[in-house]
Amino acid sequence: MAHDIHHLDPAYLAFWREYQLCTLTTLRPDGTPHVVPVGATFDPETGIARVISSRESRKVRNVLAAGEAGQRVALCQVDRARWATLEGRAVIRQDAASVADAERRYAERYRQPRENPERVVIEITVLRALGRA
Template sequence: MAIDPLRPSPEYLAFWREYHLCTLTTPRPDGTPHVVPVGVTYDPDAGLARVIAAKSSTKVRNVLAAGPDGARVAVCQVDRARWATLEGVATVNADPAAVAEAERRYAERYRPPRVNPDRVVIEIALTSALGNLRSPVR
């Protein structure tokens, strides 16, 4: 079901606030998908999803390789039959204030992240969202 990522239903937003590991799919330079487990925070007010990462990670290198306009990416989480995906254009932000905000949000959803002076944040400017939060009929 298509969802407006800037105006999600309360149920959709609540699902993104539950503790779930997610996946981030980025395009490799050859166009093939690179999928890795990550923690994601969702901020519909800012129109962003955020992923904290080491600046030397493959996911960061993939986003940077796409150029200054960013990379088309997706983040997804699944809990049995419930699932949700956020799509958008990712860029890498190394600004200390942006990284601190991403770490704060990560700590709210998951746990305080370990100290990493080489941390950056992958910011995903959201363009679409989809998901299914209905429980299966038994």
């Protein structure tokens, strides 16, 4: 079920604030999907979803391999019959302000992340929202 990204249902937004693990799907350079569990946050006001990660992870390398324009990705979470998917274009942010902001958002939804000097942010500009929450 598709949702209007600019007018998301309150239940859908509430689902994105719950403590739920997600999966992030990126594409390897050979075009095959790479799906991994992640913690993620979504800011509906800006239409940005964020995943914190180590810069050497496969998911980060997949996004970087796509070039400056970024890579199309899918971020999904499931809880029994409730599910939500955010599709969009991902880029990597490495500056300290972006990383600190993403860590703060992650701490609000999950817990304070461990120290990681190699941390970067997978920043997803959401273009499509799907699901049933």
